[in-house]
Amino acid sequence: MNTQTPVIQVDGLSRTYRDVAALKDVSFTLEPNIICGLLGRNGAGKTTLMRMLTGQDFPSAGSARVFGQDPVENSAVLQQMCFISESTRYPEGFQARHVLTGAPWFYANWDAAFADELVGKFRLPLKREVRKLSRGQQSALGVIVGLAGRAPVTIFDEPYLGLDAVARHTFYDTLLADYAEQPRTILLSTHLIDEVSNLLEHVLVLDEGRLLLDQSADSLRGSASAVAGRAGDVDSFAEGRQVLHRDTLGGLATVTISGRLTSADRVAAAAANLEIAPVSFQQLIVDLTTQSTPQPSLASVVYE
């Protein structure tokens, strides 16, 4: 029984563009006040899903509800949402200061002082036309709007494009610090999985339009192990277990095994001269989304 109050509820959501199915029967709920990672390969359907959540696109089937309501043309709901997309195209002649002047008109919780502080942190030039800013500076502008907007539901679609390593870490640190002070629901799509893995409390993984994984980050951490050694020994050890990925090099093999290993497993592995290493978030997602056989439905890769 789920007694949590979902802020986002998606039921059987599908989106088809002519003969291309961008989303296929996606269902999940998100509790309020968490940072959720939306992960997946290019073309997995992440942006389509986020556009549907913000009423920018329309479902072919199923429903997306935010605060229990359909977000499409729903001012009361949309006012509580901020969607920062890497594909935002700024109107000709718009300078960063124009964007930051306009943002508080639409985000009731806008914190101007915080925005000013972030402009300094990201060294964003305010009086240059946005289209003439570097890709990284444009991303910084989006990040500033997303953070200072303090919308109860904030969605970032690959907000880091072009940001250098320092600016990305400024974003992560600021996001985490501000989230601690002002908890809200943050949905973050990214390819830099390992960089954000410590931020995430929940993970959604999309692959070819299907939801592959819907799981808390805590239960995902350490939920798979890489076992390496002689191919025969590795295969013997892996027999009967769910293997997410297998690499071979000469007579050596490495397999990614889903599920937590018991002490007995570790003893058996040591006895067989097998090395066991934790699998990073990124490697786990890569393994999940590069399996040769498509996942029939929501993956159940992790069990205690």
Add this chain to the structure above:
Amino acid sequence: MTAISIAPAATRIPSRHRITKVMRLQMVNRLTYLGIPWIITGVALVISIVVAVLISVSVPEPGRQAALEGMAYSWAGLSPFWYLAVVGVQAVSAIFPFALGFSITRREYALGTLVTFVVIAAFNATGWAILTEIERAINAAGLTFHHFTALWFSEVGAGSVWLSLFTLQIVIFAVASAFAAVYARWRAMGMLVLWTAVALVVLGLIAFALLTGSAVPIIDWLMGFTITGFFAALLIPATLAFALGWAALHRAPLRG
């Protein structure tokens, strides 16, 4: 059991305020709506003055006055209007996706943009109508010069001048934004269908007029309009164009 919150917790901004804020968003870059049309007005006026000076110095006295009166057929006063078609397209193609990114509903965007068009058209019409009256006074004082008092503007009163300037802008905004909205919704295929439909309607009307022998009565009927009546009636097709734009936009997805 799943409990769903039905009321967002944070502060809300009333819808009418958000429509006003869409207007402000449209006006953030004032160069687009006000700067460039008035720069074009100024440049065109300077060109007309130069032409008038050239006529004055180069045409001998007997024909000079008639030559200056010839400027009454100049379209120079309407030169900013062509640019307004660009404004109408940009208001949709550039601001609509940006506005949706600010969590604005399509309805709020459409209403805010419509109000922006009306306010801008009224502002520009007032400015140009005042300049028309000033030019009329200059001509009354004996100095022949026609830039704003060209075409029908020299023949009608200040109210009709204002109405025709206002309506022309509204028609241009409506048609340009409707085309941009159709493109936003259906892209190139929408353009193809719309242009074909426009061509068929125009051809159909001409065929109807010719085949039923009603061309002359229709022309007589149109000529029977006063300037005021004609431009007031133009607000009807403008309204239809706005309606077409909204029909396209209200289900337009964000792309790109």
